[in-house]
Structure formats: structure tokens, C-alpha cells
Amino acid sequence: MMLEAQELSIGYGQVAIGTGLTLKVAQGEILCLLGPNGCGKTTLFRTLLGLLPALSGDVLLGGTPIASQRRAEIARRIAYVPQAHAPPFPFEASEVVLMGRTARLGAFAQPGRADRVAALAAMARLGIGDLACRDYSRLSGGQRQLVLIARALAQDTPLIVMDEPTASLDFGNQAQVLAQIGALVRDESPQGRGVILSTHDPDQAFALGARVLLMHRGGVMADGPAAAVLTAANLSTVYGIPVTVETTGSGRKVCLPTLDRQVTPSETPRAIPVA
Numbered sequence: 441m442m443l444e445a446q447e448l449s450i451g452y453g454q455v456a457i458g459t460g461l462t463l464k465v466a467q468g469e470i471l472c473l474l475g476p477n478g479c480g481k482t483t484l485f486r487t488l489l490g491l492l493p494a495l496s497g498d499v500l501l502g503g504t505p506i507a508s509q510r511r512a513e514i515a516r517r518i519a520y521v522p523q524a525h526a527p528p529f530p531f532e533a534s535e536v537v538l539m540g541r542t543a544r545l546g547a548f549a550q551p552g553r554a555d556r557v558a559a560l561a562a563m564a565r566l567g568i569g570d571l572a573c574r575d576y577s578r579l580s581g582g583q584r585q586l587v588l589i590a591r592a593l594a595q596d597t598p599l600i601v602m603d604e605p606t607a608s609l610d611f612g613n614q615a616q617v618l619a620q621i622g623a624l625v626r627d628e629s630p631q632g633r634g635v636i637l638s639t640h641d642p643d644q645a646f647a648l649g650a651r652v653l654l655m656h657r658g659g660v661m662a663d664g665p666a667a668a669v670l671t672a673a674n675l676s677t678v679y680g681i682p683v684t685v686e687t688t689g690s691g692r693k694v695c696l697p698t699l700d701r702q703v704t705p706s707e708t709p710r711a712i713p714v715a
């Protein structure tokens with residue numbers, strides 16, 4: 441299963457947020473999307489999932505344009521972990537996870553016992569079995585994020601798209617979730633799963649051994665292995681601050697902003713009017 445986009449333009453109405461976006465991710469791969477606030481990562485995800493129409497270009501899921509696929513069909517191929525928000529209605533956390541099973545069943549189908557078992561197993565795997573009966577709307581931001589990741593696991597798809605999956609997690613849970621993402625990609629079905637995630641922490645791309653797509657000024661600045669894309673020069677250009685990339689004693693690369701030589705904050709990209 442492969443998700444790919446060719447020369448995609450993304451945006452809202454007549455206003456393009458990004459253009460010329462070409463990317464692909466296959467099972468067994470992690471693609472890490474990095475770019476400043478407001479550069480269009482969430483917009484790109486919503487377009488890749490068929491939730492927002494592309495302004496131009498195609499999104500192919502399993503070789504077929506996503507616009508021609510039914511929602512239940514898409515939900516069997518790709519799960520989405522959005523940024524966690526408080527929902528307007530109270531649900532038990534396990535019911536939220538169960539929605540991952542319902543999504544793949546299609547309209548009117550009811551989840552059965554096997555679906556409930558799968559939902560609880562996904563929660564147990566992420567170490568949040570004890571949250572099953574808690575009111576989701578009263579969980580902390582980080583607990584909600586873990587519930588949404590469990591929902592994606594329960595959906596059991598070959599591809600998962602995660603929008604800043606570690607954003608509201610504490611230090612320990614960030615490491616736990618990164619380890620889970622690594623495991624998901626490696627040890628599931630023979631081909632593994634594919635994951636696309638966005639993050640504001642370039643070190644995570646190194647930790648995951650991910651391929652990186654670096655967004656800048658409405659386009660793709662670079663796409664390739666983390667070590668090739670996350671150079672001091674590229675990071676300094678994209679984020680507008682001096683950055684060095686160093687190697688730790690254990691051999692992992694880390695990115696360090698130089699705090700005493702701050703230049704201008706990275707500017708919020710302006711929308712590109714469609715001609």
C-alpha cells in the first residue's frame with residue numbers, strides 16, 4: 441500500500457497554502473514532515489486523507505485517486521491521528537478507540553465483540569488500559585492524544601497519518617510513543633506499516649531513522665534521509681535561527697539552536713494567491 445502525491449497544490453477556496461508538493465510513503469517507512477508553524481502540514485494531511493480537495497494535482501492511495509474512494513474504503517487503508525481537542529460530547533475513552541473499528545465497517549454497521557477486544561488491546565498496548573472507562577472530554581491533553589493513537593491502532597490499517605503525535609505528551613510518553621511508532625512500522629504484517637507524522641522536533645526524525653520532508657515557503661525544500669535533509673544550513677534557513685547539528689556519544693544526531701545569536705523569528709508564510 442502506497443500513498444503518493446504528485447505536484448499537489450493545497451489550500452482553502454482560492455487561496456493556495458502550498459504548491460508543487462510531491463511525496464510518497466510506503467509500508468515499512470516513516471516519513472517525517474517538518475516545517476514552521478502555519479506552513480501547511482495539517483492542510484497537507486487533510487488533503488492526503490481526502491478530507492480537503494486538492495486545488496490541483498492528485499493524491500493516489502494504493503494507486504487509485506483518493507477522490508474516487510468511499511470513506512469506509514479509505515478508512516480500511518489509512519488511519520488519522522489528529523491533534524487532540526476536547527470534544528463537545530462526553531464519550532468513554534474506550535468508545536473513542538472503538539470508533540477506529542466502526543470507521544472501517546461503513547455506515548450503519550455495529551461493532552461486535554471482536555471489535556471491542558481489539559479496541560481494549562490497542563489501549564493496553566499503549567499502556568492506557570486504565571483509562572478505558574474514563575470520560576474522554578475530561579482527560580488531559582496527553583492522555584487524549586494517546587487515546588487517539590490507540591484509535592488508529594485499533595483501525596488496523598497499513599498506513600497511519602499522525603499530526604504532531606507527541607505535541608502534548610510529557611517527556612516519558614514522548615519516548616514511549618516514538619518507540620511505539622518505530623515498532624508499528626517494523627513488526628506488524630510482513631510489509632510493516634507506513635507512518636507519516638508531523639513534528640516540530642527534528643531530533644525525533646533522527647531517533648526514528650525516518651525519511652524527512654522539509655517544507656519551506658509553500659513548497660518542499662528537501663526530501664530524503666534525515667541526515668541529508670536536516671543539515672545545519674537547511675534548519676537555519678527554514679526556522680530563521682542559527683542551528684548546529686551534533687553527534688552524541690551514542691552516535692545519534694541532535695539539532696541545537698544557538699540561543700545567544702538569535703536572529704528574526706521564522707516568519708509565518710503568506711498564502712499564495714492562485715492565478
Ligand SMILES: Nc1ncnc2c1ncn2[C@@H]1O[C@H](COP(=O)(O)OP(=O)(O)OP(=O)(O)O)[C@@H](O)[C@H]1O
Pocket residue numbers: 452457475476477478479480481482483484
Ligand atoms: N479552514 C481554513 N480556512 C482558511 N485558512 C486556513 C484554514 N485552516 C488553516 N488555514 C491557514 O492555512 C495555513 C496553514 O495552516 P496549517 O494548520 O496547515 O499549518 P501547520 O503547518 O499545520 O501549522 P502548525 O505547525 O502551527 O500546526 C495557515 O496560514 C492557516 O491560517
